[in-house]
Amino acid sequence: MNSTEAILKERIKELTCLHEVTSIIVNSDYDQLHISLEAIAYCLKKAWQFDKDAEVEIKSGIYRVKTKGFSPLMATIKSEIKVFNKVDGHILVGYPEYKYSKSDFLEEEEVLLDNISLAVSNLLERKQIKDSEEKVKRQMERTDRLHILGEITAGIAHELNTPLANILGFTELLKERISDKEASRDLQKIVDNTIFSREIVKKLMFFACEMPQEMDVIQLNPIIDNVLQLLRPSLKAKKIQLVKSLDTADIQLRADTVQLTQVLFNLIMNAVYYSPEGGKITVEVEGNTKNNKIHIKDEGPGIDPGIGDKIFEPFFTTKPIGDGSGLGLSVVHGIISSHKGSITHRQNQPKGTIFTVNFPKL
Template sequence: MNLVPTEIKLKERVKELTCLYEISKTISRSNGIEKEVLEKIIISTKKAWRYNKKASVEIQVPDYSLWILKPDQQTVFQISNIIVSKTIVGFIKVHYPESDYNSHDFLQEEQTLLDTIAYEIGNYIEKFKNLEKKQLLMRTVERIDRLSSLGEMTAGIAHELNTPLGNILGYAELIKSNNTNPEINDDISTVISSVIYAREIVKKLMYFSREMPQQLQLQEIKPIVTFVLSFLKQNLQAKKIKSELIFKNDSIVARVDSVQLTQVFFNIIINAIHASPDESTIKITIENDAKNLSVTIADQGTGIPDAIKQKVFEPFFTTKPNKDSCGLGLSVVHGIIKNHNGEINLLNNTPNGTIFIIKIPLN
């Protein structure tokens, strides 16, 4: 039995209170889950143990594995689990070298202190995880508001442009049919091509603003995806990119507009091809549950920087050269998915690339 004199107990109690005070002060001054904060907690913890000169302290939490005086031999230790939202996410340990100490050299009061420290670390992590979730939610709400405003604006622009573009196209075709001058004919052909291109942009704007009429019908999803991949076969072969198509259920049927859904797959996959290095893989996974169709498209490309993730669905935003893109591809995708009462999100792939996740109600 490990009996400790009263004077020693008093000294240990003072060290425990000092440790808790230092840890509380460190956490209260932190601005996030930081390595420096955890290092200060380790140092304060080490000082509180009875044989602190020989003690080493270890913390394991998500994203961090930290030691102070990592031992090079077998140890005996006290441990306490770090819990966040009723889930064990790590631990804190205090070690003594096994050659000099055994488990009886630890005090019960030290185990109680370690449990308190683990509890404080758990609260510290949970606090900032909740703040991160709140900030993410606020950014999402802001993005939805911004896209909604842009949708209303682009719908108005599209309607205003549609009529004059139609008139220009009609008169240009009339002039061309009555013209006999080859030079004028070339100029009129340029006008007609430009107007058709402009009308395609207007159509994409209407897709984004959800103003395009839908033809919703029960459709098998597999033929839509396989058609898009066969259409893009040459694009894939040009960069020696492998397409890996996984159907968890070959007979998924959903109420969708097949033309619009084809546009969604085409736009995302062509972007993935553009961003992917040669001889990489684009993985497409199609599955469903009782309510939703789920499509995951993962590439191994350059990825999308965090700074622009909130902008990629906005019209006219593009990272490609202007001659290669008008910046409407993903905004069209966003509009179509929303028009299907679905949602689209993007994640980082590992080790590099982007993952688009689409969910659309089956019915």
């Protein structure tokens, strides 16, 4: 074989590699990109002059794939993977160091490697764009769902208020007219259950942002201290270590004191409920130029990703029957929304949940 034939053979291998890589990228499943990257790695291996000795590693973000014989102790050439103009990884092609050196790589192979890196970069950028679009779509769907639930809930709450008030009023009148002790006890049960039902309606109205608010400029840190003081017996009962990190700045909010207290009480009480005995709860306040953030971290079992979008819906709960009505977080969400804030959750490391409440600056 003369040199012209050898050069032609190498160009055919390179063009074949580019065609195969393009085909792999076009047919990639964004949810299983590691499979596509692995296929690209083996395509690259076949494109090199000494293909039987060539090995490939592709590394970017959470992805790392390599051909079977790849080792860090190799003579390699490298091309960076850039995602949105930021270096996010690399592709390495190598030969065994005892047998080859960098001079054994062809200039055309370096050009090929750069072209493949560019194609992989474009693939990863499209993956990020798709993930971002899906995240925005889920957030919009969740917001719409909660808005509809809020309207339905507000209507139900208003409809229930009048009959509950009538039941309570007429029962109290009957109690005054009946001297039979057993009958009086039964009427008191009606009163107690009506009051309990009225409290549920009140919580529904909190979720629907229908409760009147007394907005004022308030200090955040003293309210947190007061809530923690109220919860001290619960923390002590489970031997929970409390870590408090309040920003030293004079953080002020425009908020309803009672409702803000309810938000903090519910979130920290939830953290206590799900924390193991002897666990740790962290309450952090972070103030910056745009927002005031409250982070509440626990070391409980965490929130299953499958129910992450449901936890703020009314009557949804993971607690056993009798331990919760499923209204706590929905009320929290309603109050925070009415304060033009937001609430999110994410996994704590190594275990547990972090709730973040975000309030706008004054």
